[in-house]
Amino acid sequence: MTERTLVKNLAALEDGLVTVSGWVETVRDQKKVQFVVLRDESGAVQLVNPRTDDTEAVAEIISGLAQGSFVTATGELKHDERVKLGGIEVKLATLVVETAAIAETPIAADSGIDKRMDWRFLDLRRPEQNLVFRVQTTLEHAWRTYWVEHDFIEIHTPKLMASASESRAELFEVDYFDTKAYLSQSPQFFKQMAQPAGFGKVFEVGPAFRADPSFTSRHATEFTSVDAEISWIDSHEDVMQLHEELMVAGFKAVKEKHGDEIKALFDVDIEVPTQPFPRIPLAEAKEIVASRGYVVPREDDDMDPEGERQIAAYVKETYGHDFVFLTDYAASIRPFYHMRNAADETITNSYDLVYNGVEISTGAQREHRIDVLVEQAKQKGLDPEELEFYLDFFRYGVPPHGGFGMGLSRVLMLMLHQTNLREVVYLFRGPTRLTP
Numbered sequence: 001m002t003e004r005t006l007v008k009n010l011a012a013l014e015d016g017l018v019t020v021s022g023w024v025e026t027v028r029d030q031k032k033v034q035f036v037v038l039r040d041e042s043g044a045v046q047l048v049n050p051r052t053d054d055t056e057a058v059a060e061i062i063s064g065l066a067q068g069s070f071v072t073a074t075g076e077l078k079h080d081e082r083v084k085l086g087g088i089e090v091k092l093a094t095l096v097v098e099t100a101a102i103a104e105t106p107i108a109a110d111s112g113i114d115k116r117m118d119w120r121f122l123d124l125r126r127p128e129q130n131l132v133f134r135v136q137t138t139l140e141h142a143w144r145t146y147w148v149e150h151d152f153i154e155i156h157t158p159k160l161m162a163s164a165s166e167s168r169a170e171l172f173e174v175d176y177f178d179t180k181a182y183l184s185q186s187p188q189f190f191k192q193m194a195q196p197a198g199f200g201k202v203f204e205v206g207p208a209f210r211a212d213p214s215f216t217s218r219h220a221t222e223f224t225s226v227d228a229e230i231s232w233i234d235s236h237e238d239v240m241q242l243h244e245e246l247m248v249a250g251f252k253a254v255k256e257k258h259g260d261e262i263k264a265l266f267d268v269d270i271e272v273p274t275q276p277f278p279r280i281p282l283a284e285a286k287e288i289v290a291s292r293g294y295v296v297p298r299e300d301d302d303m304d305p306e307g308e309r310q311i312a313a314y315v316k317e318t319y320g321h322d323f324v325f326l327t328d329y330a331a332s333i334r335p336f337y338h339m340r341n342a343a344d345e346t347i348t349n350s351y352d353l354v355y356n357g358v359e360i361s362t363g364a365q366r367e368h369r370i371d372v373l374v375e376q377a378k379q380k381g382l383d384p385e386e387l388e389f390y391l392d393f394f395r396y397g398v399p400p401h402g403g404f405g406m407g408l409s410r411v412l413m414l415m416l417h418q419t420n421l422r423e424v425v426y427l428f429r430g431p432t433r434l435t436p
Contacts, residue, residue, distance in 0.1 A: 363404030
């Protein structure tokens with residue numbers, strides 16, 4: 001039996017017998033000749049069957065093919081520049097229908113996103129979707145390579161928690177034997193635990209959960225969080241430097257491996273960001289946004305989505321950069337474990353990273369002094385007794401440290417200029433979606 005060949009490898013072969021397997025994308029059933037476009041996980045190829053008495057058995061199979069049927073085809077590979085699809089085609093000798101598809105598909109090219117999510121496995125067959133997840137694989141691999149080459153340790157933290165790690169308002173509560181547990185919003189406490197454990201530098205790529213009833217194009221109730229935490233820092237500037245080095249490594253790998261495909265399928269030119277990324281204190285950023293005609297309406301000292309878009313536009317116009325660190329966030333809107341600025345107690349040594357007009361990450365220097373940490377927890381209305389397991393980390397010697405958490409899907413969405421997070425998530429989870 002001829003070994004199956006991936007479509008992407010056909011062009012490099014000499015003319016001769018090949019076997020390919022994949023899904024039927026289109027059929028042109030003409031009187032004198034039939035054409036089938038077959039797509040596998042690597043690409044698409046044209047199958048051709050000239051109609052003669054000798055090929056009538058294959059012709060009958062083709063005439064009955066429904067889009068999406070999975071077939072195995074064996075035939076003569078021919079290189080022909082006149083063939084629009086890759087300059088190659090396979091002249092059929094045999095065609096076997098491995099699994100037939102229902103004739104009428106439940107989604108079409110113009111189906112809405114909710115309908116496509118209902119039939120996600122079919123939606124994922126599109127070349128654009130295939131590329132999304134190959135890009136994701138390359139991006140994560142590049143990040144992991146950076147971490148490993150810089151002596152980071154990979155950790156896998158539990159997603160079942162006995163108590164809240166950050167905001168009780170966004171917790172999913174679950175039954176846990178004779179008590180209650182909570183789905184983790186973040187590996188924050190556990191990656192900090194690695195610092196007094198002597199790990200020094202750690203990273204994790206894993207699921208996180210937020211019981212946030214948001215229906216925006218950039219929110220999900222379950223998402224993949226990209227986290228890092230490092231010891232022996234002087235300020236959040238060290239964390240920002242790590243963050244931008246990581247992003248440069250990831251974007252460089254994606255551009256080198258997928259740049260041409262991304263341009264062809266998404267009409268997007270991947271730009272590797274230059275270092276350093278622009279840094280703007282939040283108060284100054286708000287003034288810049290106001291000078292552009294938009295006043296951030298929030299009273300909680302934060303930046304809103306339109307403000308993020310405006311400051312990103314300013315940075316692009318002024319610095320030619322797609323990224324910007326917004327720094328010096330108010331202590332009133334940051335978690336109790338963010339370190340306050342030594343010169344101004346009202347602000348923290350923290351930042352948000354904005355990419356193409358959307359916040360993708362929050363990072364900070366952490367407070368490592370137990371007495372200060374306890375006091376800051378009280379100021380936030382938290383009961384230190386409920387945080388004992390966390391506070392114990394800081395009673396046995398912990399170095400100055402900091403880190404960040406970043407949403408993987410947001411990075412992909414913005415990199416590929418998609419307007420909805422659901423386009424770049426394998427299976428989306430939101431307030432009204434638990435299937436498929």
